[in-house]
Amino acid sequence: MLDGVSRRLRVQSWLWAIATGGAVFGVVLVVGLVLSSSRQSATTVAIAAGVVAALAMAAGGWSQGASAAASAIERAVPLDNLVVAAAELIEKPVPTSAEIRAEVLRQADARLASADLSQVAPLRHPIAIALSVLTGCAVLAFIQPAPTPSIQVHQYLGSTVSAIGIDNLTVRVVPPSYAGRAIESFENPVQVSVLAGSRISLEVRSAAAGVVAEAPGAPVLVLEKQRDRFVAEFPATRSIGLALRPQGNGVPGSRFISILVTPDMAPSVRVHAPGRDLALPAPRGVIAIEVEGADDLGLAALTLRYTRAAGAGESLTFTQGDVPLRVTRRDDRRWTATARWTLDSLGLADGDVLVYSAIARDRNPSGAPVQSEPYLIEIGRASVSAGAGFGLPADERKYAISQQMVIYRTEQLLAARATHGPDSWLEQNRMIAIEQRMVRAEVVFLGGGEVADEVEEAASSDELAEGRLQNAGRAEMLRAINFMSRAEAQLNDGQAAAALPIERDALRALERAFDRRRYFLRTLPDRSRIDASRRLTGVLTDARSWTKDRPQPPAGPALEAQRSVMRDLAASMAKGTADAALAARVAALDAGSAGLQSVAVRLATAATTGAYRAAVDTAMRDVAALAQAMLATPAEIHVPADPMAGRLADELRRTPKVAPR
Numbered sequence: 001m002l003d004g005v006s007r008r009l010r011v012q013s014w015l016w017a018i019a020t021g022g023a024v025f026g027v028v029l030v031v032g033l034v035l036s037s038s039r040q041s042a043t044t045v046a047i048a049a050g051v052v053a054a055l056a057m058a059a060g061g062w063s064q065g066a067s068a069a070a071s072a073i074e075r076a077v078p079l080d081n082l083v084v085a086a087a088e089l090i091e092k093p094v095p096t097s098a099e100i101r102a103e104v105l106r107q108a109d110a111r112l113a114s115a116d117l118s119q120v121a122p123l124r125h126p127i128a129i130a131l132s133v134l135t136g137c138a139v140l141a142f143i144q145p146a147p148t149p150s151i152q153v154h155q156y157l158g159s160t161v162s163a164i165g166i167d168n169l170t171v172r173v174v175p176p177s178y179a180g181r182a183i184e185s186f187e188n189p190v191q192v193s194v195l196a197g198s199r200i201s202l203e204v205r206s207a208a209a210g211v212v213a214e215a216p217g218a219p220v221l222v223l224e225k226q227r228d229r230f231v232a233e234f235p236a237t238r239s240i241g242l243a244l245r246p247q248g249n250g251v252p253g254s255r256f257i258s259i260l261v262t263p264d265m266a267p268s269v270r271v272h273a274p275g276r277d278l279a280l281p282a283p284r285g286v287i288a289i290e291v292e293g294a295d296d297l298g299l300a301a302l303t304l305r306y307t308r309a310a311g312a313g314e315s316l317t318f319t320q321g322d323v324p325l326r327v328t329r330r331d332d333r334r335w336t337a338t339a340r341w342t343l344d345s346l347g348l349a350d351g352d353v354l355v356y357s358a359i360a361r362d363r364n365p366s367g368a369p370v371q372s373e374p375y376l377i378e379i380g381r382a383s384v385s386a387g388a389g390f391g392l393p394a395d396e397r398k399y400a401i402s403q404q405m406v407i408y409r410t411e412q413l414l415a416a417r418a419t420h421g422p423d424s425w426l427e428q429n430r431m432i433a434i435e436q437r438m439v440r441a442e443v444v445f446l447g448g449g450e451v452a453d454e455v456e457e458a459a460s461s462d463e464l465a466e467g468r469l470q471n472a473g474r475a476e477m478l479r480a481i482n483f484m485s486r487a488e489a490q491l492n493d494g495q496a497a498a499a500l501p502i503e504r505d506a507l508r509a510l511e512r513a514f515d516r517r518r519y520f521l522r523t524l525p526d527r528s529r530i531d532a533s534r535r536l537t538g539v540l541t542d543a544r545s546w547t548k549d550r551p552q553p554p555a556g557p558a559l560e561a562q563r564s565v566m567r568d569l570a571a572s573m574a575k576g577t578a579d580a581a582l583a584a585r586v587a588a589l590d591a592g593s594a595g596l597q598s599v600a601v602r603l604a605t606a607a608t609t610g611a612y613r614a615a616v617d618t619a620m621r622d623v624a625a626l627a628q629a630m631l632a633t634p635a636e637i638h639v640p641a642d643p644m645a646g647r648l649a650d651e652l653r654r655t656p657k658v659a660p661r
Contacts, residue, residue: 013057015126021054022133029140050137166211166246166255172201173236178363179264179297180332190601191258194236197364200259204230208246214581215240216561216588236261241587241600243580256580256604258587258597267295269302269360269372277376283348287377291325291337293360298332300363304339306356310349318408323356343377350380368424403484403507406436410491410500426494433491436503440484443477443510476513480506562589562627566620573616580604586619595622 028049032042169188175181176197186192194200204211204223211230213221218240223230236259244255273290293302304323311317325337337358348354354377361369409432420428483506490499565585572579587600599619606612 015130017054017057018130019126019133020057021050022130022137024053025050025137026133026140166204166206166208166244168205169244169255169257170203171257172203174199174201176364178365189257190605191260191597193260193262196236196261196263198236199233200236201233202231202244204244206230206246210247212245212247213242214245214584215242216585239587239591239597241584241597243584245580254580256583256600258601260597261591264362264364264367265296266367267293267299267360267362267370269293269358269370271358271372271375274375277378279378280343281380283343283346283350283352283379285343287341287343289323289339289341291339291358291372292335293337293358294334295360295362296333298363299335299360301359301361302327302335302337303359304337304356305359306354308346308348309353309355310351318405320412348379352379353377354379366421403439403480403503403510406432406439406487407500407503407507409435410496410503413496414500429491429494429496432496433488436484436488436491440481440488443481443484476509480509480513483509558589558630559627562623565589566623569616569620569623573613586623589623590626593622593626596626
């Protein structure tokens with residue numbers, strides 16, 4: 001009896017092992033088909049995993065002996081552990097009398113005669129499960145899945161892109177000619193990084209009637225149909241996210257592509273030696289100069305330019321020139337240059353000032369030259385008087401700008417009119433307008449204030465008393481300020497030619513104002529008006545700070561766009577599928593944010609619902625952080641002054657409060 005139960009237990013163990021191996025085979029095969037493109041390799045790995053699992057399961061049930069059979073019998077038919085005792089006497093004999101051993105075995109056989117083996121070790125249930133699992137494995141292994149031609153999955157740089165209606169996308173990037181880079185081509189990209197000024201060509205293969213490229217805040221780009229493809233070309237001026245949308249019936253899908261535009265960095269230039277301002281007692285000697293320039297794509301020119309200032313006050317004259325450099329090219333991107341500047345040949349005089357700086361230009365034809373930090377060379381002691389009359393600290397006198405310098409800069413700009421484009425011309429005009437505003441501010445400072453008693457002031461000096469009635473210095477100063485304001489307005493409009501005669505009128509007015517027959521009134525602060533009747537009438541215990549609720553600034557268009565994107569992100573969370581148009585809107589919120597560009601790619605390439613919801617969650621956090629950063633700086637709030645507010649508050653505090661009856 002025990003031997004029969006042991007055999008059924010072994011068969012039962014093998015049936016469970018077959019079922020377990022089949023289940024492992026099915027799971028591994030399904031996972032392999034999802035992750036691997038080869039069905040054969042997935043099937044091989046699944047078979048190996050199933051066999052290993054079945055053998056591991058069967059190894060534990062192969063050693064089913066008499067003790068295991070007796071335990072199974074006791075669980076199915078309780079016999080007061082009589083069968084277990086008999087099995088132990090058979091497998092592990094112990095010193096006991098033969099009569100006792102024979103009696104235990106006899107009673108065990110008698111009790112087992114009425115037991116049913118099918119109840120002790122049933123096989124029907126394990127056989128049914130094993131056959132079901134084997135049938136399912138055969139279905140998975142030999143039946144091919146139905147093809148889905150309307151959905152294609154492209155892989156690019158580790159990202160998957162779901163495309164419905166678009167068979168293939170080719171992006172061709174033609175860098176600017178000055179960059180020296182090769183033409184690049186990308187197949188089914190999700191994100192492309194290009195240099196500013198490059199030409200981007202899109203080539204889309206689709207069976208749709210048409211294809212358009214949409215970007216938030218930009219006109220819709222319609223791709224032109226050429227035979228079996230749609231093409232479009234545009235310049236790369238800023239980072240943008242495009243949603244390529246096929247048009248026609250039955251093609252509702254879209255494709256997202258992020259184009260990151262990297263600007264051409266301006267060159268850097270620095271004067272290493274002497275690298276500081278110099279003061280020389282005499283205009284003689286040789287100055288050793290070392291210059292270094294660099295650019296990310298390549299330098300085109302490296303020069304050293306100086307300006308000589310001779311004279312003083314508004315009679316300053318300026319002369320420009322170049323210092324010859326010996327240039328050493330380490331490579332196309334880094335240049336060094338040296339020069340030995342002989343001052344004897346310049347004809348300098350005592351009091352002259354030299355301002356020199358290095359200028360670097362890269363290969364970009366539309367790029368502006370970059371100037372290094374300027375340095376001064378002062379000759380003799382007379383140069384200290386150039387800043388006389390200006391209310392500036394001694395260290396800042398050398399940076400004071402005169403009206404003569406403004407005229408000189410305007411003349412130089414007009415002479416170089418042909419070399420400037422519209423944008424550069426307007427920018428240079430406005431830079432001179434800033435200098436004109438600085439000169440005007442200094443003149444206003446010099447002419448400010450008033451004399452408390454003009455007659456008494458004039459009586460204290462015979463010279464001033466004799467010329468008091470002839471003084472027109474203040475009027476000339478006001479005329480000069482008016483001319484400067486008009487010249488600044490013309491320069492801000494880019495009208496340097498119209499501003500030049502007005503600048504000269506301002507200079508002539510200043511010369512008349514600075515004539516030795518004029519005198520200026522000293523500057524006195526204007527005292528604040530104090531109501532004498534209110535002095536010493538307040539109560540110290542009532543003193544407190546004035547507070548007012550800060551009004552909320554109105555939301556701008558950028559904040560409204562962020563709110564709209566947040567609403568659509570929250571609504572798309574339930575949908576759980578990739579949306580190219582929404583990804584393009586997220587990327588357009590801040591073209592310079594690497595985080596938003598990355599999460600836009602994740603939104604467009606999410607292959608599963610979980611991945612899409614995780615991308616939406618990240619996008620919502622990034623958009624919220626962008627909005628918070630934009631609101632970090634409080635808007636300027638103009639609170640109108642109310643002259644009656646203080647007096648009204650005092651009267652309300654003085655009036656005793658009457659309790660209501």
